[in-house]
Amino acid sequence: MLLHGHSPNQHTFNFMFSTCISISSLTIGQMIHTHFIKSGFQPDVFAATTLLDMYAKLGDLKCARYVFDEMSVRELPTWNAMMAGYTRFGDMEKALELFRLMPSRNVVSWTTIVSGYSQNKQYEKALELFLRMEREKDVIPNDVTLASVLPACANLGALEIGQRLKLAELPNPTP
Template sequence: MNQLKQIHAHTLRNNTDQSKFLIVKLLQIPNIQYAHQLFDLIPQPTVFLYNKLIQAYASHGSSPTQCLSLFSQMRLQACPPNQHSFTFLFAACAAIPSLRDGRKIHAQLFKLGFEFDHFALTALVDMYAKVGVMEWSRQVFDEMPERDVPAWNSIITGYARGGEMEKARDLFESMASRNVISWTAMISGYSQNGRYENALELYARMEREKEVEPNEWTVASVLPACGNLGALEVGKSVEMYARKKGLTRNLFVSNALLEMYAKCGRIDMAKRAFDEIGGNRNLCSFNSMIMGLAVHGRWMEGLELFDKMLSRGTVPDDITFVGVLLACTHGGLVKQGWQFFKSMQKNFSITPKLEHYGCMVDL
């Protein structure tokens, strides 16, 4: 960043062409606001520079609405977008999410004659899928002259996200070739929609066919299915694979492993996974461990862990308090449970849900 500020100062002193520096450095700047300030110094930015800045905003995901502002600015300055612009703009609409803006930009894509651009159409399929309008996503997909794996993955993921697993599976089976994202989208979809047997069946097929290797997201998607089915041996096999490939360094995998063992009743193994996470523990790690301890009668350890969680500055959520109240129920701690229940709203602004009232009734 300091180097770029020096370059900026140099360009101001010597009146050199700042765009040359921006073209090379823009996407490397972690501070997009500063990059935008440099961009604003250019009297007539090219479509290439606009695309770079739009891409930076779209990829960081912090201010996707800025992409739309830049698109409006392009049109006002008579700098027509090219096909690459639309790829980033559709990604921004998906991130907001904004169907209205997506439709407007879709119309511009056709107006400017880019309706057959493969990358723009793939981004359009993905955008409609992510904003939840699968009929439009499918229409664009069906009308594409050529479909590559990313286009197939986008439509499959969209159907899976909406719980339409039969449609997702039909498309999955129709693919000429699949990558790890294709397999993971299906396994994750089955797990998230409670179809755990299907998730394990597809994971076993993935291992058997050896078309691609499972990655950290595949593992993190199949472990919840193992936990919910109590398929301990399958879970252990998945863990062996994950350790062999070094995937347990990923926090999502570690948390999924911890939760799987807790749900299978192997609190000792869950505790080992929790301890291995170490300083990288997040709220999900604590919630899974507290819940596991509470469910299996180790209520005192669960409450002690809750205290440790608070002392390290981790803020609890509604799931945390289900575990805490369950621990109080198992320990017969009526007074302490009532205090925790009242503290939810008073100290943490958490409105009690049906699960919390259920715990209090049991208590």
């Protein structure tokens, strides 16, 4: 692009940050981030979230958190991306800290933490949070949520809850 005299714009950088995730290249991502800064761009919330997500998915949680902390505006996907980064690498304490600080939550927020607990073999906490989620009025568990909590049910022997969840997954559940 640069060789042909075309300057990248903010959308180009968003695409390149996402591509770095696809090719699992933190080094190239860091170089692109440096070029982004040197080009004088100020990241909007979408670009900053994509950048944060790149760092988090590629294992540089320190840089991801720096981007997160420097953002003046954070939207739900921003919070969810940072929490997902922490859960992916087993830091449930920091993920839960962000979850508690969130101004609002959606099904992705709840599922990120439930899934994180299950993936990190903290089954009791996964089930406890899922049951708390069910009591929330503004959030409805989806298929990903159910798939995330079923391992907790299986490992804890919570047969009744597991059966109820399995029935909820069926197209026409019958008792």
